[in-house]
Amino acid sequence: MKFLHEYRQRDAAEKIAGEIARLVTRPWTIMEVCGGQTHAIVKFGLQQLLPEQIELVHGPGCPVCVTSLEVIDQAIAIASIPDVIFCSFGDMLRVPGSERDLLAVKGAGGDVRTVYSPLHALQLAEKNPDKEVVFFAIGFETTAPANAMTAFMAAKKGLHNFSLLVSHFLVPPAIETICSAADSRVQGFLAAGHVCAIMGYEQYLALARQHRVPIIVTGFEPLDILEGVLLCVRELERGGCAVQNQYVRAVERKGNIAAQQMLQRVFDITGQTWRGVGHIDASGLRLRAEYSRFDAARKFAPVTPILAGDSGCISGRIMQGQSKPCDCPHFGGRCRPEQPLGAPMVSNEGACAAYYRYRKRSTANEH
Amino acid sequence: MNTECPLPVAEDETVRLGHGSGGELTQRLLRDYIYPHFDNPWIAQGHDSATLPLTNEQLVFSTDSFVITPLFFPGGDIGELAIYGTVNDLAMSGARPRYLSCSLILEEGLSMQTLARVMSSMGKAAAASGVQLVTGDTKVVEKGKGDGLYINTAGIGSVEHGLSIGAHSILPGDLILISGDIGRHGMAVMAKRESLEFEGPLLSDCAPLHEPILALLDAEISVHCLRDLTRGGLATALVELAETGSQQFYVREDDIAICEPVLGACEMLGLDPLYVANEGRFVAFVPAQQAERALAVLAQFSVTANSRVIGAVADGRTPQVILQNSLGCERLLDRLAGEQLPRIC
Numbered sequence: 001m002k003f004l005h006e007y008r009q010r011d012a013a014e015k016i017a018g019e020i021a022r023l024v025t026r027p028w029t030i031m032e033v034c035g036g037q038t039h040a041i042v043k044f045g046l047q048q049l050l051p052e053q054i055e056l057v058h059g060p061g062c063p064v065c066v067t068s069l070e071v072i073d074q075a076i077a078i079a080s081i082p083d084v085i086f087c088s089f090g091d092m093l094r095v096p097g098s099e100r101d102l103l104a105v106k107g108a109g110g111d112v113r114t115v116y117s118p119l120h121a122l123q124l125a126e127k128n129p130d131k132e133v134v135f136f137a138i139g140f141e142t143t144a145p146a147n148a149m150t151a152f153m154a155a156k157k158g159l160h161n162f163s164l165l166v167s168h169f170l171v172p173p174a175i176e177t178i179c180s181a182a183d184s185r186v187q188g189f190l191a192a193g194h195v196c197a198i199m200g201y202e203q204y205l206a207l208a209r210q211h212r213v214p215i216i217v218t219g220f221e222p223l224d225i226l227e228g229v230l231l232c233v234r235e236l237e238r239g240g241c242a243v244q245n246q247y248v249r250a251v252e253r254k255g256n257i258a259a260q261q262m263l264q265r266v267f268d269i270t271g272q273t274w275r276g277v278g279h280i281d282a283s284g285l286r287l288r289a290e291y292s293r294f295d296a297a298r299k300f301a302p303v304t305p306i307l308a309g310d311s312g313c314i315s316g317r318i319m320q321g322q323s324k325p326c327d328c329p330h331f332g333g334r335c336r337p338e339q340p341l342g343a344p345m346v347s348n349e350g351a352c353a354a355y356y357r358y359r360k361r362s363t364a365n366e367h
Numbered sequence: 368m369n370t371e372c373p374l375p376v377a378e379d380e381t382v383r384l385g386h387g388s389g390g391e392l393t394q395r396l397l398r399d400y401i402y403p404h405f406d407n408p409w410i411a412q413g414h415d416s417a418t419l420p421l422t423n424e425q426l427v428f429s430t431d432s433f434v435i436t437p438l439f440f441p442g443g444d445i446g447e448l449a450i451y452g453t454v455n456d457l458a459m460s461g462a463r464p465r466y467l468s469c470s471l472i473l474e475e476g477l478s479m480q481t482l483a484r485v486m487s488s489m490g491k492a493a494a495a496s497g498v499q500l501v502t503g504d505t506k507v508v509e510k511g512k513g514d515g516l517y518i519n520t521a522g523i524g525s526v527e528h529g530l531s532i533g534a535h536s537i538l539p540g541d542l543i544l545i546s547g548d549i550g551r552h553g554m555a556v557m558a559k560r561e562s563l564e565f566e567g568p569l570l571s572d573c574a575p576l577h578e579p580i581l582a583l584l585d586a587e588i589s590v591h592c593l594r595d596l597t598r599g600g601l602a603t604a605l606v607e608l609a610e611t612g613s614q615q616f617y618v619r620e621d622d623i624a625i626c627e628p629v630l631g632a633c634e635m636l637g638l639d640p641l642y643v644a645n646e647g648r649f650v651a652f653v654p655a656q657q658a659e660r661a662l663a664v665l666a667q668f669s670v671t672a673n674s675r676v677i678g679a680v681a682d683g684r685t686p687q688v689i690l691q692n693s694l695g696c697e698r699l700l701d702r703l704a705g706e707q708l709p710r711i712c
Contacts, residue, residue: 004634008693045696094705116561116636222694337704348637358698 007221008044016226017049020233027053028236029185030229031178031321033171034192035062035349036220042354044222054229057185057321060174060277061192063139064091064347065315068273070304071167072097075136077302078165079105079112084300085128087121088136090114091347096340098305118143118150118164125154125162134296137164142194144168144285145259148266151287151294163296166287169272171195172203173283178320179211186321188232190218190225193247198263200255204243212241219247266291275343276316313342318351325355332356382477387507396505400482401471404490409466409501417501419466422525429456430521436514438485440559442551442570445518446485448646450492451575452597453522458577459593459649461532461584462524464496469503469520474513485516496575498522528584534612536591541680542658543616544651546579546671547572548624549601553643554632563636569628574647579668583651588661592652595645602641602700604650605688613686618678618700620692638707641690641700652680 006012032038038058041047047056060066076097079086086102093102093112106112111131115121118135125133137147147164154162171192178184191204196217204215214235218228228246235242245251263285272284287295312330317323325331325344335341337353344350385392402410409417431452438445454464469489473482493500530536551572558569576595583590592612594604601623609616625633625640633640647670653661658676665674681689688700 004630010694013694043698044692044694045698046694048696049694090706116563357701359701 004221007219007223009223012223013049013226016223016230020054020226020230021051023230023233023237024051024053025237027055028187028233029055029057029321030188030190030232031057031059031186032190032218032225032228033059033061033175034195034220035065035347035351035354036194037061037190037192037218037225038351039349039354040220040222040225042358045358046222046225049226050229054233056229057324058318058351059178059189059321060274060319061140061171061195062319062344062347062349062351063143063169064095065319065343065350066169066274066277067092067095067138067167067343068275069098070273071165072101073304074297074302075165076100076102076105077304078134078296078300079110080108081132081300083131085111085113085124085131085133086136087113087115087118087124087133089116089138091349092136092138094340094346095343096311096346118147119153122150122153122159122162125159126157129161131161133162134300135162135164136167138167140169140171140192140195141198141263142192144267145198145256145262148262151266151291152262154294155291163294163299164287165296166267166285168267168285169274170269170283170285172207173280174274174277175204175215176207176211177277177280179207179213181320183322184320186213188214188236189216190228190232191215193217193219193224193250196245196247196251196255198256198259200253201243201245201251202253208241208243214241215243217243217245217247217251219250274319276313276319278316311341313344315342315344315352318344325352328352380479382473382475382479382482382507384475384507384509386473387505393505400479400486401503401505404486405493405500407499407501409499410503417466419501419523425526427457427460427462427524427526428521429453429524430519431456432517432519434514434517435556437556437559438481438515440571441555441568443573443646444485444488445516446487446489447492447573449518449520450489450496450498451573451646453520454496454498455576455595455646455649457522457524458575458580459532459595460524460526461528461530461580461590461593462526462577463581464498464522464524464577467493467498467500467520467522469500469518471503471505472513472517472519473505473507474515475507475510477515481515485518492575496577530584530590532590532593534592534608537608537612537614537652537680538591538654539614539680539682540655541591541652542655542676543605543618543678543680544653544658544661544665544674545601545623545677546576546649546651546665547647547673548626548629549596549645549648550625550629550633550640550643552646553600554629554640556644557636558632563632569632572645572647574670576647576649576670579665579671580649582664582667583661586660586664588657588664589654590651591654593649595649597646598644599703600640600642600644601648601650602639602688603702606700606702608650608652609686609688615681615683615685616678616688617681618688618690620690622675622677624673624675642703642707650677655679
């Protein structure tokens, strides 16, 4: 971890911030796509270092936030079935479904477990042949290869008691949707470095050209993000729309070919509903026909409650860069991490949770 | 389904319900597994309660329950925690820990070997802390109704100083001292619980803290407040103290030591070390002019050898904790909504 300190140095940060301030001649709105980047920005207070003309808006890259209510209700229904061990990453447990969350299922005696890797869930299935083990496979191109790998391994091992509740999302179609929106304010993007580590960034070339937006593949440490902003501002100021790679230590142009092959072997592309945003064509993944026996939604065909009405959450506007968490009338009032109205207040990668947790002194007294 | 033929278990290999009955089995449990580790006149009486010599000093009284899984973790076990946890709570009042009680809730089927290991380490920890375990109780619950072993300890300590140590005594201008690096205990337990392997040894910091604290008082440091950094870690402790004492703290993240294995584990899992539990660390609020002398005293004890100043009590009116990070930016520290959860990607 010695590696990290060098990306958190004050002198270097101030130098890059100074460079940005020197370059900027007018206001620019830049979206960081990934929730991990949002958290770093808010946690490290990076906006405090940037000139006022630079506004950072927060993108849809929080896997917990975009998972649709319907899928969360399916998860809750499956987790409530006796003899099911339902495995999930921790964040998902507190996301409100229509009537309750997965923690409530656990509290009522359901066997809901937090795992750190989908392969843990697979091991559980091997160890518990008389139980059905279901893994909640959520996330973007980053988590999808490992989830694909578990389905692949389950098939290889001939496991019959293992399945995936799949809710996978693809980032480029979401960027396309944001760019195409008539009221989009976003002028440049910091693309999610880890997604590009898997997928590469060739996909972004046409997108940047077509919508005339610079896209900078960016890492997650404070200096990465500042450098990403610098490259983006430089491009914006000269009227360019290049795709550039700030995160060269992790990302190659073509990405991780082996991971992409595993993805294609197990999943194919499908339409997907993004919570708060709506349906986006070809923006999700589903298990291919030859792996459909590992599809928990098919296996259990859970009966889910009628979708809840409007909670008042404005997550869709926030995730498309149209609003900030502080713009929401419920932020910090009716909606708090211990009592969330929507997913962005729950997740480690949700913008609202980041704003709430890392309030600055200036905003602290307002809420 | 368990298809194996159950082997006959020798009588004393595991805890049985009868061990909590108060009859012969209970007596044997006490005689063979518990008393040998706590050799003092009070427990030897085997009476319902212990009669203790009361002095004119003020007494402090505290209790804590220990329900940790796994029972054994790198750097410690539930037995040590049960002693040090209560010893440290007493020490945070500047008290000398004197007497402890211990209640054991055993789950039917717990191996006697495990119990023996835990009791042995409790005995050693009590001796190391200079406390006498003078009374106790043992109950057995049915299999499936406990995680092997729960321990409650309560403790009495005596106060030999005239200070009023607590959040209410914190004053603007006080410096905030921390007794070492943070996050070891929580991450050691999590690593063991989840079978995560990290580079470098990651040992719990679990240790008794009364000696360095009594030394501070002996050196006539006017300690205003002490707090051990257990559940919720450094951040939660500071937020609670700021609120209770109605003071504003200013803390510099760069001055908070975190060892590489803890930093690495936290980065990987997306956890914030400021919120990770410790079992052998505390913060002390002392007048600025005495801070250097206090650090010199703490430097003499291995458990507090790496003490340092991490911040100060500010003049601001709003009770809050402001953290300045490595980039020089500021943010507020707050309580967490619930448990810290690892991130997804």
